[in-house]
Amino acid sequence: MSLEDLTKTPFLSRGEEETGVFAKKLAETLKPNTVLLLRGEVGAGKTFFSSHVAKNFGADELTSSSFACVTKHAGRWNVIHCDFYRKRATQSFFDTEIEPHLATPWLLLIEWPERMAEHEMIAGNEALDVHIQREGTGKRKITVARVN
Numbered sequence: 001m002s003l004e005d006l007t008k009t010p011f012l013s014r015g016e017e018e019t020g021v022f023a024k025k026l027a028e029t030l031k032p033n034t035v036l037l038l039r040g041e042v043g044a045g046k047t048f049f050s051s052h053v054a055k056n057f058g059a060d061e062l063t064s065s066s067f068a069c070v071t072k073h074a075g076r077w078n079v080i081h082c083d084f085y086r087k088r089a090t091q092s093f094f095d096t097e098i099e100p101h102l103a104t105p106w107l108l109l110i111e112w113p114e115r116m117a118e119h120e121m122i123a124g125n126e127a128l129d130v131h132i133q134r135e136g137t138g139k140r141k142i143t144v145a146r147v148n
């Protein structure tokens, strides 16, 4: 399945397992050096989705990172996971705390991108929005869209 197919219509997940399978499908379409912007309310499933994407690249230990807002997971790709819920990310934070970790091939997963300063790094790379919305107990609507 291509990325174009995945962005055409939102995916309706009826449970964690289906979300995991969808995350893996998306991961398989990604090019090296991509940014995923994970949107959705508290508990929507951004970390859950991120961990299944990361697993596809051999990065296993990804869990919720409320304190460490940047965590690095070396697998087949360098997977960097950030959560800006508590700590807003300024441009200088990006330059000092994130950019140095981006050794090719990398994948940058960002939860709460709304709280991040606009950064030229995102504009200059492949970036995708992944919006996860609750649709009743255990169900989620997942919409993937290209940013650039």
Ligand SMILES: Nc1ncnc2c1ncn2[C@@H]1O[C@H](COP(=O)(O)OP(=O)(O)OP(=O)(O)O)[C@@H](O)[C@H]1O
Pocket (backbone or CB within 6 Å): 013, 014, 015, 016, 017, 019, 040, 041, 042, 043, 044, 045, 046, 047, 048, 049, 064, 083, 085, 111, 137, 138, 139, 140
């Ligand atoms: N269909 C589903 N897809 C994904 N997660 C689901 C689904 N159904 C239930 N869940 C559960 O929803 C929860 C999502 O939690 P998660 O920590 O991933 O949310 P989050 O969006 O990262 O929240 P936060 O903004 O607090 O970081 C998990 O406990 C997960 O098991």
Ligand SMILES: [Mg+2]
Pocket (backbone or CB within 6 Å): 046, 047, 048, 064, 065, 083, 111
């Ligand atoms: Mg989270």
